[in-house]
Amino acid sequence: MVDVxxxxxxxxxxxxxxxxxxxxxxxxxxxxxxNLQNKSPLLLESNPVHKKIxxxxxxGKPICESMIILEYIDETFEGPSILPKDPYERxxxxxxxxxxxxxxxxxxNTFLHKGEEQEKGKEEVFEMLKILDNELKDxxxxxxxxxxxxxxxxxxxxxxxxxxxxxxxxxxxxxxNFPNFCAWRDEYVNCSQVKEYLPPRNxxxxxxxxxxxxxxxxx
Amino acid sequence: MVDVxxxxxxxxxxxxxxxxxxxxxxxxxxxxxxNLQNKSPLLLESNPVHKKIxxxxxxGKPICESMIILEYIDETFEGPSILPKDPYERxxxxxxxxxxxxxxxxxxNTFLHKGEEQEKGKEEVFEMLKILDNELKDxxxxxxxxxxxxxxxxxxxxxxxxxxxxxxxxxxxxxxNFPNFCAWRDEYVNCSQVKEYLPPRNxxxxxxxxxxxxxxxxx
Numbered sequence: 001m002v003d004v005x006x007x008x009x010x011x012x013x014x015x016x017x018x019x020x021x022x023x024x025x026x027x028x029x030x031x032x033x034x035n036l037q038n039k040s041p042l043l044l045e046s047n048p049v050h051k052k053i054x055x056x057x058x059x060g061k062p063i064c065e066s067m068i069i070l071e072y073i074d075e076t077f078e079g080p081s082i083l084p085k086d087p088y089e090r091x092x093x094x095x096x097x098x099x100x101x102x103x104x105x106x107x108x109n110t111f112l113h114k115g116e117e118q119e120k121g122k123e124e125v126f127e128m129l130k131i132l133d134n135e136l137k138d139x140x141x142x143x144x145x146x147x148x149x150x151x152x153x154x155x156x157x158x159x160x161x162x163x164x165x166x167x168x169x170x171x172x173x174x175x176x177n178f179p180n181f182c183a184w185r186d187e188y189v190n191c192s193q194v195k196e197y198l199p200p201r202n203x204x205x206x207x208x209x210x211x212x213x214x215x216x217x218x219x
Numbered sequence: 220m221v222d223v224x225x226x227x228x229x230x231x232x233x234x235x236x237x238x239x240x241x242x243x244x245x246x247x248x249x250x251x252x253x254n255l256q257n258k259s260p261l262l263l264e265s266n267p268v269h270k271k272i273x274x275x276x277x278x279g280k281p282i283c284e285s286m287i288i289l290e291y292i293d294e295t296f297e298g299p300s301i302l303p304k305d306p307y308e309r310x311x312x313x314x315x316x317x318x319x320x321x322x323x324x325x326x327x328n329t330f331l332h333k334g335e336e337q338e339k340g341k342e343e344v345f346e347m348l349k350i351l352d353n354e355l356k357d358x359x360x361x362x363x364x365x366x367x368x369x370x371x372x373x374x375x376x377x378x379x380x381x382x383x384x385x386x387x388x389x390x391x392x393x394x395x396n397f398p399n400f401c402a403w404r405d406e407y408v409n410c411s412q413v414k415e416y417l418p419p420r421n422x423x424x425x426x427x428x429x430x431x432x433x434x435x436x437x438x
Binding site for chain 1: 268277280282283284287288290291294295306307309310313314317318350
């Protein structure tokens with residue numbers, strides 16, 4: 001019996017990345033919703049270094065860090081490949097996944113703050129979107145013509161970013177500023193590998209708005 | 220004919236990571252020393268997103284980001300494996316490599332600054348070393364009993380960190396504070412896969428001292 005548990009959060013893009021990979025492979029898993037205000041003993045013992053979700057637990061062994069979990073899933077389970085087969089294309093997929101993971105999330109979070117911090121964040125996101133806009137010209141997916149590793153890593157810019165914009169009132173992404181990025185994004189959220197697996201937009205928006213208000217009341 | 224070029228810097232741990240991987244595999248390559256004050260057109264066109272070394276150019280195709288280059292080298296060239304074969308061990312190797320790359324370098328750089336920034340950096344490095352000290356108990360290598368991916372990623376803490384300490388006067392790593400880490404480090408710098416490939420300590424120390432002085436004179 002395959003024993004796969006995922007410790008995650010319904011609103012977390014990192015958690016969803018792992019869920020997408022499991023669903024692509026057709027792996028049955030138990031999703032365990034964590035509570036960041038009161039982390040479970042299972043999370044703390046499974047990821048003692050970072051104490052963060054997502055954690056995949058496969059036959060009792062924990063694997064941490066979303067993009068490392070994706071590689072593990074790809075190497076462990078049968079089903080459609082997540083990474084390309086060709087080493088050079090694999091390197092490109094890992095390059096864009098790293099870019100999307102390292103840079104974009106933290107900068108977009110500043111949209112929920114105000115003043116100087118938000119302005120700096122907006123500038124950073126603008127520069128990143130210029131890079132993505134240039135890369136995504138006439139492209140449906142990041143590498144080759146196949147949905148995969150980098151596209152899963154792109155869920156934050158493809159979906160969450162728009163919700164952050166609406167919650168914060170920041171309007172950075174327009175089809176005038178970033179026509180290629182917007183064309184890609186509109187295809188992205190409607191492709192079958194993505195559309196079925198997204199958290200409901202209204203729920204996500206309400207959550208991020210509540211989070212922004214709670215942050216503002218603390219400062 | 221294999222055409223492999225590496226754009227790098229003699230004092231860069233990231234650059235050395237790639238060199239170690241190429242040497243482990245026995246791949247012949249041309250090393251091209253870059254000048255960060257006057258980056259070559261080849262670097263700018265090979266890594267237009269980050270404009271950083273190292274870049275591996277294999278048969279005219281550029282691959283960027285040191286740890287992604289290592290995976291590419293492992294998947295492309297014959298010779299001893301850099302990553303373990305087992306998917307779970309691969310995930311562990313990637314986990315520690317990411318920890319070592321994402322966290323440690325930036326914090327250690329603050330040793331060369333003064334005051335609050337240095338104090339904050341020291342605290343961060345102390346916490347990281349506690350984690351590494353715990354992990355490295357009775358271990359010669361990070362994963363399994365074999366030198367590989369995470370050990371190559373550890374070159375900064377294994378060698379450069381000591382030189383940064385000497386250049387800055389910060390003394391954080393002692394065998395009383397971190398006995399397991401120090402035992403690992405002393406084995407590490409003397410193992411054959413490491414010792415032959417390190418830049419000369421005196422040259423590195425002189426370079427980092429000069430860099431620290433130049434930074435101090437600007438503030």
